[in-house]
Amino acid sequence: MTNYIKDRKPADDTWTPFTGLEDVDTLPSGNIYVPFEEWNAMRDQLLTRNSGLGVSLANTDDVAQLADDLDRLDLIVLNFPKMGDGRAFTQARLLRERYGYTGEIRAVGDVLRDQIFYMHRCGFNAFEIREDQDMQSVLKAFDEMTVTYQPAVDEPLPIWRRK
Template identity: 70%
Template sequence: MDNYIKDRKIEADEWMPFTGLEDGSSLPSGDIYVPLEEWMQAREMLLARNGRLGVALRNTDDPGIIKDDLERLDLIVLEFPKMADGRAFSQARILRERYGFQGEIRATGDVLHDQLFYMQRCGINGYELRADQNPANSLKAFDEMTVTYQPAADEEFPIWRREPKSI
C-alpha cells in the first residue's frame, strides 16, 4: 500500500488481508490478517501456520474477545469507517493499556492527517491512510502538538506529575 505509515515512517506494507476460510480456500504463506469471525472459526488452524498473524476488528467488536490470544498475534487492525466514529480509539487504548498488547495496532478506513496525533496517543502505531492523503505531509501530524496534558497510551502521567525536561 502506498499510503502506509508505521512507527512514524512511510513503509511498504508486508501484510495481506485474507478472507475465504469458509469456502475452503487454502491459507497463503506470509503475513496475513483475518476478520474476527474467521479467527473465531479457524483459530487453531491459523495458529498452526507459518508466518505472522493478525486479526481485524470492526469498530463494534469487543477487543476482550481476543485478549487471551494477544501474545500470539502480531497485528490488530482497527476499522475507522468514518471520521466522526471514534470507537476504534477506545479499542486501541483497551488493547494497549488494559491488555498490554505489544504488537502493531493499525488504523484502516477513513484515516486522515488530522487524526494521526490522537491515534498515536491511543496506542495506534500503523496507519493505512485514506487514498487522498499524502503520506509525507501526514508525517508532520505527529509533531503538530508538543504538549499533552492527560495520560494516555503514549504518556503514563498527566503533565503535573511529569519530571521537567532539562534544556
C-alpha cells in the first residue's frame, strides 16, 4: 500500500533519496533527490545528470538559494519535522509565488490529514503521509472546504474579487 499522493491521487513514488554523496559517478540511475547541503557541495556535477533531479530542504533552509536553479530541478522536498512547525508552508508559497517554480513540491515528515488542504493551497502537489494516516480519509481532505476567502497559490484572488 502506498503512502504517497501526487496531484490528489495515490501514486507510486519514482524518486530515490540519496545521501552520502562523494562522487557523482556513485549515484544510482533514475530520479534522485539529495539533501540541500550535498546539493550545495556538488551542484555543478549533479546538474550534468540526465535523470530527474531534486533537492530536499530542511524547514530552516532559504529557498532563495535555489532560485537560479529551479528550472533544472524536478522535485523539491520540504520537511515538516513536527505538526506545530509550519515553516515549510512558507517555503512552498515562496517557491510557487515568488520564484514561479512549477515542478513537484513534496511534503514529508509529520504530514497529517488535517493539514493536507492547507498544504495544497500553499503549493504542495505531492505528499508522503504518515503510515498511521488512512489514505482514503486523507484524499477526502482535499475537498472538505469548497469556498476559500483568502488568496493562495491555488486561488490568487480573495473571495470579494472573484466573479
